[in-house]
Amino acid sequence: MEPSAIPRPALPAALSQADEAALTDLYRRGTPANTLRAYERDLVYIAAWKTAAFGSALAWPESEAVALRFLLDHARDLAVAEPEDPAVQVAQRLIQAGLRRSLACPAPATLDRRIASWRAFHRMRNLASPFEAPGIAQARAKARRAAARPPAPKSANPITRPVLEQMLASCDASLRGRRDRALLMLGWASGGRRRSEIAGLMRADVTLDDFQTDRLVWLQLVETKTTLKGKTPKLVLKGRAAAALVDWIAAAGIEDGPLFRPISRADRPLPRRLSPDGVAQIVKRRLTLAGLPADHASPHGLRSGFLTQAALDGAPIQAAMRLSLHRSLAQAQRYYDDVEITGNPATNLLD
Structure with missing residues (x-):
């Protein structure tokens, strides 16, 4: 139809x-x-x-x-x-x-x-x-x-920092490797972006004015699942993630149009945008190259991994939500609960 x-x-x-x-x-x-x-x-x-x-x-x-x-x-x-x-x-x-x-x-x-x-x-x-x-x-x-059933996780496992580092280590100096490194780091470090948000980014959504002085890159998403068009706050990339994105933009010569694009067999960027399914294929491939099963995590693992790592590092949930753009505190709290329960003194009553 x-x-x-x-x-x-x-x-x-x-x-x-x-x-x-x-x-x-x-x-x-x-x-x-x-x-x-x-x-x-x-x-x-x-x-x-x-x-x-x-x-x-x-x-x-x-x-x-x-x-x-x-x-x-x-x-x-x-x-x-x-x-x-x-x-x-x-x-x-x-x-x-x-x-x-x-x-x-x-x-x-x-x-x-x-x-x-x-x-x-x-x-x-x-x-x-x-x-x-x-x-x-x-x-x-x-x-x-x-028909009620326990909610299935959107990703089998969260992509926490150690897993992300394994995936990044598989990215070489080729254009494909630079793209994948920038995509993974942006998707994770900017708050755990959904694959549709990553694929939808345009070069015009990225501001590099503060990179040389402060190593900061600003992102302006048009809209997300939880924010209206034109109402999404600016997001920031720092340090390694910002540098990886700047490196990709310079290496691929991207001056306008889609930010992330397919790469040809000759290791050249194509003019069209990378699809959300393309983002999923990159995650799967990098997991495999990192020595992990391809189904270890889905693209949503970038999002769940960011929040899980924020909980592990003791970051306040409100600070993490400012980047993840979760609208529901209860939804974001689930990732923190999974981490914090192991530190609950009530779990040691028998010992």
Whole structure:
């Protein structure tokens, strides 16, 4: 399904075609790119499920019966259901289409996200969502509790300072090595940046004015998951991390455009930006070169590793959050709790 298939906002009847196009464009520009991609994926899945289950296209507004069937089909483990179960047959079609991995019950967060997208599509059309109906809302709450599971970490392990140093040691003087060194150090030392934030950085977002005098580099992210566009505070890189970034910019001759870019086989920077998946591949490759399993950590390990190391070094959590840009103290506190519990005197009661 094409991205343009995302439901357009409800429009006044007297609106001209030019104004209609401008308003639709405004919705797109005003929605984060990651959210748009999630909307597109969810709409493709929902539409395919409706076709497989009912043999018809999505309706606006959708009926409560369809919404309830969607909830029931995704709130149980179909691997133990009878093969002739309609939900199993629909799931098999989605698996064959590459839209579903298995018959296992999807994670509650996945179901919540798809329902949230479906509700958003209704809001765009100024329509009531069937998921607001009391009976369906109650069934959804029961499904969430029935499928509750411990939250899985976004990275198998945090990339703490010792692990990061091993990864950096694998970066040689080639352009690829300089890029990877700068990327890893920026991603870690600037507060644990998400891979989308690293990939989205432009040369114009980096200020080098204070590097020669104070060894400081300033970063200005346009937006993050927890900050609005234009509201993200400046972040700072110091010392080795700042020097690594300056070295990469000079070696690659980057004067404008994307900050981090793919490297050709001839060890030359390409003009396009590095993708978030490219950031993940760099982390995986450097872990392997450091003698660690490729799945030892994901790019989120840079973020969790920064906070874990801050806790290990005794940095105040408020100071760490000023760089990580965590909006929730409770969320950031989890990394500190994992470290501090080993120093809790109550753990020594038997000794």
